[in-house]
Amino acid sequence: MLGPLFDAAVWTALAAAIVAACASVFFLRTRDFYYDSLALAASEIGLMLLAMGIVAGATAGRIAAGLWWTWDSRLTTALVGFLLYAPYLMLRRAVEEPTRRAASAAVVSIFAIFNVPLIALAVHWWLARRTATFSLAAGWMILPVALVGFGLGWVRLRQEQRRRAQDAERRISQEI
Amino acid sequence: MRYVRQIATIAMKDLRAELRTKEAINASLAFALMILLLFSYTFDPEQEMMRQVSGGLLWIVFAFAGTLTLNRSFARELPNDCLDALIAAPIPGSALFLGKCFASFVLVLAVELVSLPVFGIFYRVHWTEQFPMLFLVLLLGTWALTVIGTIFSALTVNIKLREVMLPMLIYPILMPALMAAMRLTTLLVTGQPIPEDDMAWLKMLIGFDVMFTAISLALVETVLVG
Numbered sequence: 467m468l469g470p471l472f473d474a475a476v477w478t479a480l481a482a483a484i485v486a487a488c489a490s491v492f493f494l495r496t497r498d499f500y501y502d503s504l505a506l507a508a509s510e511i512g513l514m515l516l517a518m519g520i521v522a523g524a525t526a527g528r529i530a531a532g533l534w535w536t537w538d539s540r541l542t543t544a545l546v547g548f549l550l551y552a553p554y555l556m557l558r559r560a561v562e563e564p565t566r567r568a569a570s571a572a573v574v575s576i577f578a579i580f581n582v583p584l585i586a587l588a589v590h591w592w593l594a595r596r597t598a599t600f601s602l603a604a605g606w607m608i609l610p611v612a613l614v615g616f617g618l619g620w621v622r623l624r625q626e627q628r629r630r631a632q633d634a635e636r637r638i639s640q641e642i
Numbered sequence: 643m644r645y646v647r648q649i650a651t652i653a654m655k656d657l658r659a660e661l662r663t664k665e666a667i668n669a670s671l672a673f674a675l676m677i678l679l680l681f682s683y684t685f686d687p688e689q690e691m692m693r694q695v696s697g698g699l700l701w702i703v704f705a706f707a708g709t710l711t712l713n714r715s716f717a718r719e720l721p722n723d724c725l726d727a728l729i730a731a732p733i734p735g736s737a738l739f740l741g742k743c744f745a746s747f748v749l750v751l752a753v754e755l756v757s758l759p760v761f762g763i764f765y766r767v768h769w770t771e772q773f774p775m776l777f778l779v780l781l782l783g784t785w786a787l788t789v790i791g792t793i794f795s796a797l798t799v800n801i802k803l804r805e806v807m808l809p810m811l812i813y814p815i816l817m818p819a820l821m822a823a824m825r826l827t828t829l830l831v832t833g834q835p836i837p838e839d840d841m842a843w844l845k846m847l848i849g850f851d852v853m854f855t856a857i858s859l860a861l862v863e864t865v866l867v868g
Binding site: 494546549550553556557560561563565566569570572573574576577578580581584585587588589591592 | 790797798800801802803807810811814815817818821822825842843846849850853854857861864865868
């Protein structure tokens with residue numbers, strides 16, 4: 467149960483990262499803030515799924531081997547992926563000006579997505595001495611997890627859009 | 643040709659400013675020697691285990707000391723609005739970026755070349771026996787560090803939490819390059835050439851450098867102008 471949950475969460479998070487990177491490229495091309503909201507929503511959902519996956523994977527290891535963390539290459543890759551995308555949200559909080567914030571965040575997202583395959587490969591090589599499992603399999607759990615992930619992403623996107631619309635109206639009414 | 647001269651002008655300007663004030667290189671060097679010393683309290687320097695972790699230790703020192711230099715790369719242009727002047731200068735953004743990159747590269751490499759013999763003396767690793775190959779790994783690893791460090795230095799230059807954000811952003815991205823450099827350095831300081839199995843790490847390091855230099859050059863205008 468927990469092993470397949472880890473697989474499904476990580477694969478859905480990867481899909482979210484790809485969506486975020488594509489949305490970032492579209493934002494830099496069109497400067498349409500809809501794509502910025504999409505990238506933000508996808509990154510947040512991806513990070514949430516990764517956190518959930520890491521907890522599930524560590525718990526599965528605890529049940530199977532009695533150890534929380536055995537430096538399994540997939541679990542470690544998920545952790546590095548989490549550390550890769552967490553600064554994305556921190557950077558967004560640190561930049562005040564909206565256009566600047568969106569452009570900086572888009573650059574980070576593009577750098578991060580190109581790094582994901584390198585990290586997966588490097589971590590696998592590094593830990594291959596201990597664990598030789600490198601499966602690309604994702605079980606049946608992928609279906610519910612992906613559905614929940616995309617559902618939450620859609621809700622988060624709508625909420626972000628509404629928040630921005632409200633902020634814009636508030637600014638206009640203040641100016642009047 | 644004009645492009646090369648523009649890069650050289652920016653790089654020489656940065657190096658001259660640094661050599662006159664020595665504000666980043668002194669801090670970086672002192673910091674590197676300090677961590678090298680601190681490691682001797684963590685591990686028994688006499689033991690064989692020291693040689694198995696030496697590559698990792700060395701690159702942790704380089705990455706931390708390098709960040710001090712890279713933080714200054716664009717931050718030094720903030721007083722008197724020098725950064726706005728540089729962006730408005732009649733040179734492409736990529737020339738500005740590459741010039742800054744080369745200047746940081748020279749400074750970080752200088753700190754590394756001072757730390758390496760000190761490391762060899764303190765911990766008795768055989769860094770001279772495979773020096774040409776080790777120097778190649780040093781060049782490739784340092785280029786990875788400076789290219790990522792410089793582009794993110796430009797990205798974070800106007801942020802309040804600049805000193806905190808830069809390491810947070812660059813270390814996860816540098817992870818594949820650092821892992822490759824650590825592994826290769828550990829192998830080379832034993833005095834043996836790189837085994838056939840581990841040549842993949844060298845390819846990873848070269849691939850990382852080529853890929854992220856290209857992405858940085860593609861995105862540099864966005865980073866500088868916003």
